[in-house]
Every structure is written in structure tokens, then in C-alpha cells.
Amino acid sequence: MPTTQDVERAREQAYLDTLYIRLDEVREITRGQLRRVLLESGTGTPQSLVERDVFAATHADRLARLDAAEGRLCFGAMDYADGRRTYIGRIGLSDSGQEPILVDWRAPVATAFYRATLADPHGLVRRRHLRTKGREVTGIADDPLSLPVDMATGTGSGTATGKSGGVTASGDTMLLEALAAPRTGRMHDIIATLQAEQDRIIRARANGVLVVDGGPGTGKTAVALHRAAYLLYNDRARLDQSGVLVVGPSPVFLRYIDQVLPSLGETGVIFATPGRLFPGVDAHGVEDVATAALKGDPRMVEVIAAAVRDRQRLPRREVLIPYDDRMLRLGRDTVARARTRARRSRRPHNSARRIFLRELLAELTTQVVNQIPGGLLDADERGQITRDLWSEEGVRTALDGLWPLLTPQRLLGELFADPAALARAAGSRLTPAERSLLEDRRTAAASARIPVQRDGAGTAGTAAVDRADRAWTPADVPLLDEAAELLGDPDEETGRETARRAEREREEEREYARGVVDMLGLEGQVDAEALAERWSGPRARRSAADHAREDRTWTFGHLIVDEAQEVSPMLWRLLWRRCPGRTATLVGDLAQTARPGAPASWGELLGPAVGDRFTVERLSVNYRTPQEIMDVAADVLRAQDPTVSVPLSVRSVGCAPTAVRVGDVTADEVSGLVGLLGTGLLETGPLEDRRTVAQAHPGDLVAAVVYAASRAASEVGDGRVAVICRPQDIPGLRGALMAALPDLAVAADSVDPASAVGNALDAPVAVLSVAESKGLEFDAVVLVEPAALLAGPTRGLADLYVALTRATRFLTVVYSGELPPVLGRLAPR
Numbered sequence: 001m002p003t004t005q006d007v008e009r010a011r012e013q014a015y016l017d018t019l020y021i022r023l024d025e026v027r028e029i030t031r032g033q034l035r036r037v038l039l040e041s042g043t044g045t046p047q048s049l050v051e052r053d054v055f056a057a058t059h060a061d062r063l064a065r066l067d068a069a070e071g072r073l074c075f076g077a078m079d080y081a082d083g084r085r086t087y088i089g090r091i092g093l094s095d096s097g098q099e100p101i102l103v104d105w106r107a108p109v110a111t112a113f114y115r116a117t118l119a120d121p122h123g124l125v126r127r128r129h130l131r132t133k134g135r136e137v138t139g140i141a142d143d144p145l146s147l148p149v150d151m152a153t154g155t156g157s158g159t160a161t162g163k164s165g166g167v168t169a170s171g172d173t174m175l176l177e178a179l180a181a182p183r184t185g186r187m188h189d190i191i192a193t194l195q196a197e198q199d200r201i202i203r204a205r206a207n208g209v210l211v212v213d214g215g216p217g218t219g220k221t222a223v224a225l226h227r228a229a230y231l232l233y234n235d236r237a238r239l240d241q242s243g244v245l246v247v248g249p250s251p252v253f254l255r256y257i258d259q260v261l262p263s264l265g266e267t268g269v270i271f272a273t274p275g276r277l278f279p280g281v282d283a284h285g286v287e288d289v290a291t292a293a294l295k296g297d298p299r300m301v302e303v304i305a306a307a308v309r310d311r312q313r314l315p316r317r318e319v320l321i322p323y324d325d326r327m328l329r330l331g332r333d334t335v336a337r338a339r340t341r342a343r344r345s346r347r348p349h350n351s352a353r354r355i356f357l358r359e360l361l362a363e364l365t366t367q368v369v370n371q372i373p374g375g376l377l378d379a380d381e382r383g384q385i386t387r388d389l390w391s392e393e394g395v396r397t398a399l400d401g402l403w404p405l406l407t408p409q410r411l412l413g414e415l416f417a418d419p420a421a422l423a424r425a426a427g428s429r430l431t432p433a434e435r436s437l438l439e440d441r442r443t444a445a446a447s448a449r450i451p452v453q454r455d456g457a458g459t460a461g462t463a464a465v466d467r468a469d470r471a472w473t474p475a476d477v478p479l480l481d482e483a484a485e486l487l488g489d490p491d492e493e494t495g496r497e498t499a500r501r502a503e504r505e506r507e508e509e510r511e512y513a514r515g516v517v518d519m520l521g522l523e524g525q526v527d528a529e530a531l532a533e534r535w536s537g538p539r540a541r542r543s544a545a546d547h548a549r550e551d552r553t554w555t556f557g558h559l560i561v562d563e564a565q566e567v568s569p570m571l572w573r574l575l576w577r578r579c580p581g582r583t584a585t586l587v588g589d590l591a592q593t594a595r596p597g598a599p600a601s602w603g604e605l606l607g608p609a610v611g612d613r614f615t616v617e618r619l620s621v622n623y624r625t626p627q628e629i630m631d632v633a634a635d636v637l638r639a640q641d642p643t644v645s646v647p648l649s650v651r652s653v654g655c656a657p658t659a660v661r662v663g664d665v666t667a668d669e670v671s672g673l674v675g676l677l678g679t680g681l682l683e684t685g686p687l688e689d690r691r692t693v694a695q696a697h698p699g700d701l702v703a704a705v706v707y708a709a710s711r712a713a714s715e716v717g718d719g720r721v722a723v724i725c726r727p728q729d730i731p732g733l734r735g736a737l738m739a740a741l742p743d744l745a746v747a748a749d750s751v752d753p754a755s756a757v758g759n760a761l762d763a764p765v766a767v768l769s770v771a772e773s774k775g776l777e778f779d780a781v782v783l784v785e786p787a788a789l790l791a792g793p794t795r796g797l798a799d800l801y802v803a804l805t806r807a808t809r810f811l812t813v814v815y816s817g818e819l820p821p822v823l824g825r826l827a828p829r
């Protein structure tokens, strides 16, 4: 006899089957449309080629969206009081008669699914959640949204079961299941379990600046990404043109979130770390916290402006330029006049340079003409003399020294390498100690051996060190951008860059064409190279995202910034240049701010650019960190600010965090626990390594960390463990863990940054600094030496708070000596 549950499930399965049949049909139709467009020869006019490409791009995008909807196509239904039912899913679908059979989660009508409560049911009597695996319904959970008649009239005593159809699980069960699942190293979409407070933020109006504030694990990142998908759905025409820029703190973080939008069918979003916001520069150099903080200081605006002015030089004495068998002279006054004229044009340095050169070349031409017996020449003859002068290396070098063509890289590289130039640019804006933070000693030492033309007095030989290839740091990027604004395009570079860009575009076209031929099974019928050639005329297919990646002056339609509390004033200037419309979603938590001197309020952080024209929305429920861990983190939070409210944990796991004191763990305990992992390695070589590690440092930090990490790994099974420590301890601990736990595939450091990033997320155990762990989450965290974190150069309590709140289940703190008082709750009793 089938139960009610069985009957309900069979009914939902039948409906889901209908949806998938329709999905397959629509995919086939779209594939056919794309195939036809691609095979069409067209009239060959530029207009028809553009139209064809637009159609092809539209069909290809739609096909990508349909493909992305395959997993969890439908995840719920809404039952209305009048008996209607609406199914809700990843995309909208209509049947062949154009009747809607599935509503996109972003459609206005879907709002009720996320917001209806017993108190405010939005016209619904029941919300149904469907759990699916592949194309199969595996579970149903109902939220009744109307009271039974007897309860509504106050006469009954039963529970609010409403029309639950015999299904007992509720939407909360689905949420808790999602939260308790082992972490995979990647963030997933949460459309099936979005909560009302999150939905409200996702659907908030798009104009203006919206700040999403909330404690760790409250879903700020998840909400921001879903908001991007919502905005693209609602305003596709505009945002497809201009694009959405998502800025996240680190490459690991971007990798962690990079599947969320594609799983929602959205691919046209640009992701960047602060180090990648200046096209052509991949800034991953490392520098100390104080230097990075100084580079982010708004005083750097004036320093850079002064550095540019300093490159427009007045010689101390007359400049002598040998030309043919005579000597040409440029007096100080002449140069000063030319410089004033060029500056008055208010053009950027590189384009004003043309005015400066024109003035001085005219002067030099006159001197040459005056020395020709017979004097007067016509305009053509004078022009020829000017060209001859400019082709003379000595003339060019002298004029370049007075007003050089500059790239941002050259300006900054030479500035940081030259203490005297830095002192001139800094003036009284920076103290000598601050200036020395900016000095690049490595390059400075190299340039000390090379003659550098300092005053444009005619000595040949500009700096031969190519400082453009120094290791830029993320904090340099806003300075490069600031410089680029003041310098403008260096003409020579523009041509070369255009050619490079064109080649890159052609390669992308070929790659895309190969993908399309493959996807449509057109091998043998269409040649990918030929297809790419056909596209290579009009560029309609290239998305805004493709252009934006390479063009510094590209302006985005919407900006999303994660960990916005870490953004320095100089970086804000860059970001607002990328999004001058100032329509942005900024996500952050001031309590997690690591950088010293960070502002205490959003007003202070955003005021300089947007005044008070921003709205703050707060998320208050912590979905990640269980209550047991949050109790410990709350002490740290209150130590920072006793007035702050602690986010409410949505669940507890019945397992208290523990502390392991260095010295209390013996080598035997380490080996014994590693053996418990059931790897069968006890008798083999690697165990010797493990013993070696443990015995070489009996009772020391390494042994304790190995012990705690292996215990955590055995507890989390398929999940992920993070060992979080000071940056300088990473190599040692990583090496020890790799030797001790080879079977656990500890994330290795790698010379290739891309694979190091992948490693950190994919390996069962990762060793990370607090900064690298920002925004990420793990089943278990082993936090190493909290006292050392507190004593670090960043805001110690904030770092500790971040590290403590990365775990979804287990937390172990490894310490030597005494636990810091703020973690007193963990002390062994």
C-alpha cells in the first residue's frame, strides 16, 4: 500500500519528467536555431554579418543557460488558496502552447516562495521544497502557510500542518541539510533555500550604492552573487552591454566562488582581485602591511601628481645639443615657456608632451634656419628641418629628458627607485620614515650603478633598468591607475597594444569557434578556422566582459565588491573610475577588517566618493559557524567592540571546540592518530617520515599541529580541513604536514600560482594565512598560535575573529604557553 509520501513523490516525479522533456525540446530547438544561423552564408554585407553574429550570440547564450539548468531544474512549488500551483526553478519554461510551466527564481512571482510566512503568506497556503538528484525526485518538504480552520479560530489543539499532504519535513530541514553537508572546496548556489532577509537584498533596487553588512557566515557573498544573477536577468540588455565587475580579495577566493554564477546560467561577469584591476599587470608581489597601508593612503594622489609634474623638468642651466657641426642651445626661459604652454592645455602628460615638443622643435628649427646663409626658408623646408632634428638621437634624448613619454609602470618604478625623486614628489606630504617604506631598495641599488638623467641638463643616458617589470604588489595597482589617469596613453604603446589585443581576440575567436563546432556536432561540415574568420570582421560576439578585461577605461554597469571593508581609499578611486555611475553592491563586515587604521563606519569608508548616498542592509543569521564555535568567536568580537551584536547561529553541532597545548601531545599520540585514519601506511615508509617529524620536534608545535590536523581530517571524512597560521609559518607547517600525512594530499605550494590556488581548495588539508582564508569555509579549522596572530602587524583581534569563523563543524586551537585571555573559554578546566 503506497504511503501518502509515495503518492506525492510519484506526482512530483511525473511533473519533473514533463519539465525535463520540455527542457530537452527547447534545447534542441535552440541548437537548431544556432546551427541554422551559423551555416547561413548571408548577403555578406557588414550589416548582415553583424545581425548574424548577434543572433548566433543570443542563441549560444540561451543554450548555455539551458545547459546550466540541467542540475536541480526545479526545486519547489507554491500552492495558492485558489488551488493553483506554480513550480519554481533555475530557469523559466513554457509548454508548446506558451503556457508557463516553470517560473524562474528571479521572476517577481517567485518572491512569495522566499518570503511567505504563516503571518504573511503572500496568498500561499503551502510552500513545497523538492529535493532532486539528477532527474529524480528524492525528497519533499512542505512549509504549511495557513492554519487549519480549528487553529485559526482558536478552537483546535493540533500543530500547524495545513495541507502538508502527509509530508512532514519542512523547508528548515532542507536548509539545515545544505548547511551540514561536507564542504567541497567550492561555493554553491543557494536558490533552493534562500531566506527572506537575503531575498530582499537580492531584489533591492539597482540604482545607487547598496552595502550588505553582516557577520561572518551570514551569506553576504552568496547574496552578492545571487544579486548579480538577478540584476543580469532583470536588466540584461543594459548589463550585457556594459558588464558587471566582481572584485574579491584573493585568487583563492575567486576560485572558491567561480562556479556560482555559471551554475545560474550567467557567464558574462568579470571577476578580479585588486591585483588584476590594471590591464597588463598581474600584481602578486608581497610587501609589509605598513607599506601597503601607506600606498592606499589618499595622500598618494598628490604624491603621484607631483611625481608627474617633476618629470616635466626645467634644466638648471642652458641645454646644449650638438647637431651636425654646430651647437644648438635651449635656454631655461625657452623651456619654461614651452612647459607652461603644455601644462595650460590641461591635457594628460603624454599628450601635452606633443605641445611641449612642438614649441622646442620650433625654437631649434629657427636656430638651424638662422645659421643657414641666406636665411628665409618656406614652410615645407622648415618642416623638413624639424623632421631632421627629431630624427637625430641627441635631440630626442635631450627633449625626452625634459618631458619624457611615460607609462605608469615607468613613472612609479623610477619614482620608487630614486630616493631624491621620491623626496621631491612627497614634499611635506610624507615623513622620511614613510618615504623609506616606499623606496624600492632592490631597484634603487641597480639604478645607483647606472647613470640616470636627473635634471635634463643634456647628459645623455636615461635609466637603463626596465623598472616596468618589477614585482608589482596589489597596493601598487591603484597607484598605477592614478598615474595612468594623469599620463594618458603613451602614443607608442597604443599601437603595439592594439596589435597585441587584435591577436588575442583572433585566438579567442578560434577557440570559441572550435567549441561551437564541437558543441553542435558540426565536425566535417564546418571548419572552425573558417568560422572564426567569418566572425573576425564585425565583433558583435565579443562580450562586454571580453573588452572590459583589456581596457582600463571600460566602465561597468554594476560593481560588486566583496570584503569591501578592506578597500583602501586609493583602491576606491580606481573602483569608482571603473563604475562612474556608482551603482554598486558592496559586501563586508567592519569587524573583520585586517588593515590598520581602517574606518569605523561605512560612512567613513564611502563618504569621500558617495557622501551619504548609500543604503546599508544587515544580515543577522550566521549560516556557517555553529553556535559552539560562535560562542568563542563572540568573546573576540566583544573584545574589539563591546557594543556590537553577535550574529545568531542557525544551528549547533553538539561538539565543542577544543584547545591543544604544545607539549601535551606526544610523538606516539601523533603516530597513533595518523594510524587511525586507516590508511594502511603504519608499516610503510611514510610512517617513518611521520615519526621523524614528530620525534625531531618532540612535543613541539609541529607535532601538535600534525596531531590536530590528522584528528580533524579523520572527523570530517570527505570534507575539508584548513590549518590557519601566520604567513611565515606556512612553509614549515605545510612541509611537515605533507611529510606526516602524505595520504591526505596536503595542499602543496606551487611555483605556478594558478595551481597553488586550485590546490588550496581541492586538497583535503590546506595550510593558509588568515588573509588567504578570508571569505572561505572549511569543515574543520586548526588555528595555530592565536597569540602570534594577535601580535601580528594587522589588527590581531580581527584576524583571530576571521580565523575562528571559517569552520562549519570543528575547531581546534593549537597553542604554546598560555591561551590568550580572550580565548579563555577554551582553556582546559
Ligand SMILES: Nc1ncnc2c1ncn2[C@@H]1O[C@H](COP(=O)(O)OP(=O)(O)OP(=O)(O)O)[C@@H](O)[C@H]1O
Binding pocket: 175, 178, 179, 187, 188, 190, 193, 194, 195, 198, 214, 215, 216, 217, 218, 219, 220, 221, 222, 223, 589, 623, 624, 774, 775, 776, 777, 805
Ligand atoms: N540561504 C542559504 N541556504 C543555504 N546555504 C546558505 C544560505 N545562506 C548562506 N548559506 C551558506 O552559508 C555559508 C556562508 O555564506 P557566505 O560565505 O556567503 O557568508 P559571508 O557572510 O560572506 O561570510 P564571511 O564574512 O565570513 O566571508 C556558505 O556556505 C553559504 O552557501
